[in-house]
Amino acid sequence: MAEAKRRKTGNAETEEVAVRLISQFLLAEERVKELTSKRELVDDVLAGAVARGVVMYPNPEAKSQAALVPISLLPTPFAADCYLQAVELGPTFHELMDKVACDLPWMRQVLHETGKMDAICGRLLGICERVYGSGGKEHCRDVRLNIMRNDFMLDTRSGLGGHPMKQIEINMIAASFSTHGQDLTETHRYVLTKYLPKSLGLTPGALAAALPTSRSAEGIAAAMAGAHFAYSGRRPLRSRPCVVLFVADEDEKNEKKPCAVERAAGDEQSSAKALVVDGREVSVAYFRSGYWPGQFSPLEGCWSAREAVEASEAVKCPSAPAQLAGMKKVQQTLCEPAELHRFLDADRARLLSQTFAxxxxxxxxxxxxxxxxxxxxxxxxxxxxxxxxxxxxxxxxxxxxxxxxxxxxxxxxxxxxxxxRIRPPVTPSAVLGPSGDVVVRSSVAELGIFGTFVADGQQVVRNEVVGHLLRSKGKHTNQGGVFVGNAVVDVPFLVPREIFWPSVAQQNGNHCNTHLQRELNGIR
Missing domain, CATH: 3.30.1490.50 (Glutathione synthase lid domain)
Known part of the structure; x- marks a missing residue:
């Protein structure tokens, strides 16, 4: 037993040393340039990504013309403690968003002025008033399904000496790239194993710790299944086949892997209870569309269909209240301690508020x-x-x-x-340039944490973090967006904080404040 314990401890120490060496390697721009100068490595990344389905369809009607999603060629260093903090806070964030969505009087008050200026906010408020208002349904008694991506960036102004992880937004509708981040992680795992210098002491254990696996596709599917079964439990005597409905644009580009679901548009009809599409009863309506004005054409017809779905007993992802909960005005209001304490106890509110900008x-x-x-x-x-x-x-x-x-x-x-404005750390990142050549650029990264929440009335069926996504872009690029070419799908390599912050301090120069610089000097 003692010998086994010593071997286990020895392995952990070896893996820790390997992680530290690999971290320093990936944080060094010249090392990254040297590694990605190997054309075989680039070809392996591209082939692995295509084989795993990290693709999009420029023309959704021509499935044979898939194109590779913009990706990084190597993982991007990210502070390990901040990643773990984001994962640990996930269930509390999920619970918070459900409690907000269930408090319609509070949201009506908070969003009253916003609804006058923002068309989608105003329309959703109107649907909530008609469906859940006086004499209507009670949202807190419904089967509820939320599939979310909570986005964070690190702030060098806090750095090692404070709380550097800051929430950017929480996406309550059409949270994308879950499978792409998952598949690119496995591609990068293979490439690191094959091409990193053997002198770094790379082991499977080191990669397991620093390159965490994302299971977002399986987790999201399980959440949908949980919502489907909760719905079925309420309607055991159905006479029609039951399906999951994906509501998507006709030119949706972000599709991957065929699913046994019904995808339809335009002929939804609702009865007192069931939502029926082409003779099939819909248990879950998942919205890939419906979050910006250009997606509602014809305008009144689309909004009428959206309200019909909301009024039905089908599980909505997101429901109109949940979509409203994702408005920036709600996020801003929750930054006020008195408002946040309406939904969470003091200890959990304090932990979340540390991430608020x-x-x-x-x-x-x-x-x-x-x-x-x-x-x-x-x-x-x-x-x-x-x-x-x-x-x-x-x-x-x-x-x-x-x-x-x-x-x-x-x-x-x-x-x-x-x-x-957040001042994120700058790290080296290898991407493909417009002409297909490798470019090692100074990049900033945004971490997304995928979460699922399923409730059947007051009973919480599922509340868990299911995966992650990293997106990176050039440090001088303001706008995000992978499909428009501003950012790439990336993978986090988790770096110990005492290595990460001194390294990014050198990359960021005067972005680091005096307090952080004193902390870094103390480490050295």
């Missing part, structure tokens, strides 16, 4: 909001102006911020949220 409503007359607006006009480089809903418009940076703030009446600014 400063956010204000620029339409508010409060002293804090007006001070932030003034600061954003005079020093716009320190702020980001964000629209309310996912996909509805681009973010505003730099000189565009005072232009937008100065061109609208104060009440019209309810369309936006003003967020203090």
């Amino acid at each position: 400063r956010q204000v409503d620029p339409s508010s007359s409060s002293a804090d909001a007006q001070q932030a607006v003034s600061a954003a006009k005079s020093e716009p480089a320190n702020w980001v102006l964000k629209p309310q809903v996912e996909g509805s418009g681009e973010l505003f940076f730099d000189d565009d911020i005072p232009r937008v703030l100065g061109s609208r009446a104060q009440e019209q600014l309810a369309e936006f949220i003003l967020m203090e």
Whole structure:
């Protein structure tokens, strides 16, 4: 027994040393350039990614013309402790979003002015009033399914000496790239094993610790199945076959792997209980579409169909209340301690609030909001102006911020949220350039944590983190988006904090504050 314990301890120490050496290797730009200069490595990454299905369809009608999703050639270093923190906080975030969605009076109050300025927010509020208002259904008694991606960035202004992980947003609808992140992880695992210098002491255990497996596809499928069975348990005497419905755009590009589901558009009809499509009863309606204005055409017909789905007993992912819970105004309001404590006890609220960046409503007359607006006009480089809903418009940076703030009446600014800008660490990242050549660029990364939540009335059936995604982009690129070419699907390599922060301090230069620099000097 003692000998086995010594061997186990020895293996752990060997793996820890290997992780530290590999971390330093991937943080060194020249090393990354040297490794990715091997054409065989590049070919292996591309072949592995295609074989695993990391592809998109430029023309969805021509399935033989798949194109590779923009990807990184090697994983990107990311602070291990922050990744673990994001995973550990996942279930609390999921519970919070469900509690918010179930508190419609609170959301109506919070989003009252926003709904006047943002078309989708206003329409969803109207649906909630008609479906869940006086005499209507009680959302908290429904079967509820949420599939979320919670996005974070690291902030060098906090760094080693504070709480560097900051929440960017939580996506409540059409949270994408779950399978691509999962499959690229396995591709990178193979490439690292094959090409990293043997002197680094790479072992399977070292990769298991530093290159965590993502099981988001299986987790999301299990959540859908859980919602389906919860629905079926409420309707055991169905006379029609039961299906899951995917509501998607006709030109949806982000499809992968055929599923035994019904995909339809345009002929939904609802009875008092069931949602029926082409003679089949829908247990779960999963929305891949419906989060920005261009997806509603014809306008009234699409919104009528959306309300019919909401009024039915089918499980909605997301429901109208859950989609409203993902509005930026809700996120900003939850940054206020009194509002967050409405939903969570003090200890859990404190843990979540450590990840909150400063956010204000620029339409508010409060002293804090007006001070932030003034600061954003005079020093716009320190702020980001964000629209309310996912996909509805681009973010505003730099000189565009005072232009937008100065061109609208104060009440019209309810369309936006003003967020203090994050200063993420810069790390080397290898990608393919426009002509197919390898480019090692200075990149910043955004970590997404996939989570699922299923409840049958008051009973929570499932609440778990199911996987992750990293997206990276050039450090001078403001806008995100993989399909539009601004970012790439990436993979996190988890680096010990005492190695990560000193290394990124050198990459980031004066981004690190004096407190962080003292911390780093102490480590050295």
